[in-house]
Amino acid sequence: FDDKQADAFKKKLGIKIIKSLTHGCNEMGTIGYACSECEGSVHHLNTATKYMEILKLDKDEPVEGEEVGRIVISSNDEDLQIYRYEIGDLGRWIKEPCKCGRLTPRFELLGRFGDIFNFGPVYMNANKIKKILADKLDYHGPVQIILKYEEKSIMLVYVNKEVDKDKVYDALFFGCYDAFSLMVEQKLGELIIENKELSEFITSEHGNKIKSVVDMGIKGK
Ligand SMILES: [Zn+2]
Structure with missing residues (x-):
């Protein structure tokens, strides 16, 4: 979340919402949660309020399978409507069902987008x-x-x-x-x-x- 992005969001949404959104992204508190079976940085998606996509690194198309991509969030929260907000984290879907029995999709966080480079x-x-x-x-x-x-x-x-x-x-x-x-x-x-x-x-x-x-x-x- 850089200053320029924050400004754009403030104009659109109001300062109060920025805080809660930042919190959600930093803590993944509202985007996902880890159950007792989730290892490392694997999370269940909070499907109640968040819609998550993982897009290819170089274009705005969904990744295939468990390919690493950019995490993009949309929200259908009543007081926080967001369309395709890029949180700056990389991730991949985990296709294997979770042992805890929950059927919500799982994803693994793999670091910040700025950490990826081409050699x-x-x-x-x-x-x-x-x-x-x-x-x-x-x-x-x-x-x-x-x-x-x-x-x-x-x-x-x-x-x-x-x-x-x-x-x-x-x-x-x-x-x-x-x-x-x-x-x-x-x-x-x-x-x-x-x-x-x-x-x-x-x-x-x-x-x-x-x-x-x-x-x-x-x-x-
Ligand atoms: Zn689980």
Whole structure:
């Protein structure tokens, strides 16, 4: 929910509603709920007031099967009518019926949309990269992915100085995505790890939050 979106919504709906909507999105309190059989970030959809769609990452069409997509909410609440509001989270439908016996659809939350990026033709997720470094190297420090293009795709990964950058390279090269490894192997893409001071990470314009992914675009453009 950025300021611009919030403003647009305030104009349309009034400030009071913004609060409840934000709460619902952050906590998933009104959009879904986890039963005792729901593991991880799996939720049942609250079908009483919310209509949820999962749309493809690159177009406004529903995903197929359990494909990962953007979560879009519509509401038929009496005092809160929303049509196709994109909450900024990624998710996928869970087709398998829940052991608890409830028949409402289930979905799994998979992180923020801004965490997904393209490296050449490969869709990658910054959260997955962070998870690999946490699981394999017990590294829980900051991670920043910087994308550049200089005759080939370049992915710079910034980590702090507590971790061995060669180990980070191996963890990502061997444990990330097969298509990614292939790209690097065939020199269509390059992976570079750099140890940085905290002050060298790129932060968002508003405040001091470290950006997960920074796309520098194509050199010279
Ligand atoms: Zn259940």
